[in-house]
Amino acid sequence: MSNHAKATRGVGTKGMPRKDRERLILEAAAGEFGAKGYARGSTAQVAARAGITKPMIYEYFGSKDSLYLTCLDQAGTRLVEAVASAQRGPSDLSRAVRTLEAVFRALAARPHDWELVYDGTLPAEGPLYEAATGYRRELNRMGAVGVAEFLRASPAVEPLDADLGTHLWYGTVSAAVAWWRHHPEQTADEMAARFERIVAVLCPDLWAAPGTTGGPSGTRST
């Protein structure tokens, strides 16, 4: 019943404006696919979550793949932007903490985004897989920059080691997100603080004296 949206609605309009319905369906789809994954999530369930029936899904999005792809694009774009914004600043270990914090903040608003991008039940080929891989690669690439700069400190590491290190970093982020799902009461800031403490134990020297900035963060109380 808003004032200006009504003006654009033509004859034969019934129920909800198209844009609103679209958003509603996308929200429902993100919930369904985020919880059950692409393979086990069903379009009928998405429709039920949105309070409509299955043919409406196909009226609006044409296919299950297209529906998932729309959710995936939203989630992937948001995550990439969040991580990209965390790449600014000093290039020491504190960047890892900032990146993780940015991911947590983004996921706090939309908890299912991570699962949409890293859904393990996606088909092993096809456009859907390629789209997801594209976002994953983009996120990984940004992580790789930090890892490479970090590992450059030692001449013993081979190029392949840096690639492995990048994947280890991804595994760390992924595990942190998974742990968070089982402890939803934690805020994004608390999660970042926990990670910070663990890093501090792992490498106290690299952490305490990163160089010019005089300290990676002000949150440590020791």
Add this chain to the structure above:
Amino acid sequence: MSNHAKATRGVGTKGMPRKDRERLILEAAAGEFGAKGYARGSTAQVAARAGITKPMIYEYFGSKDSLYLTCLDQAGTRLVEAVASAQRGPSDLSRAVRTLEAVFRALAARPHDWELVYDGTLPAEGPLYEAATGYRRELNRMGAVGVAEFLRASPAVEPLDADLGTHLWYGTVSAAVAWWRHHPEQTADEMAARFERIVAVLCPDLWAAPGTTGGPSGTRST
């Protein structure tokens, strides 16, 4: 036509002895489920891999769940044994390297074992899920001991931090295994060496002077 196996075969035997066929099916099932996961793997495909047809699978194992469970038990037992054997020895960071090396050695013989235990397409409840969770918990528990001893060095870490640390460690192992799948030409020893180099860059002080043993391992050349 072998000499001793023939003696045990009774009347009505046709084709392959039961034990051999059983092993053949299990091998095929491990390949199918390891590659596609429980949900997407089909019993007909398992049968095709084993060179037989679907009803034989049910003759031998009764149900898809039972078949998967048999594979899972083999894989889980092997992995738990491998990790347990690596827990002996000094309790510093070198234990992490030893653990990872043990996992790699176990997986070198049977590459699909990891995916069977950590299959993301398993149902979210039921005996199959509980069995997989049991192995995961057992593996995690052993990892948690090492992580807890390690984090105990700092009084700032809270109990929940240790739990998070355990999951981060699991994420690291998981990522290393995933990376290995994309670089199959690497041997288990090479993988362990790569991980060792990365750890050395991350925490050189904890690594170089672990205390009484005079050094975590003899493989470092620096």
Add this chain to the structure above:
DNA sequence: GTCGGGTAACTTACCGGTCGGTCACTTTGG
């Protein structure tokens, strides 16, 4: 030796159910 016959191994064909996707129809608002 060879010839049934019993038994285990194996297959073809099918059932019930679910899911992605579609069509003809009804409802609703302008």
Add this chain to the structure above:
DNA sequence: CCAAAGTGACCGACCGGTAAGTTACCCGAC
């Protein structure tokens, strides 16, 4: 009254699981 929104009913494909029939092997009888 008309067009868009929305729905019940259906289709084909696929999958887990099953029943009934066929094939091959061993063994004992003659």
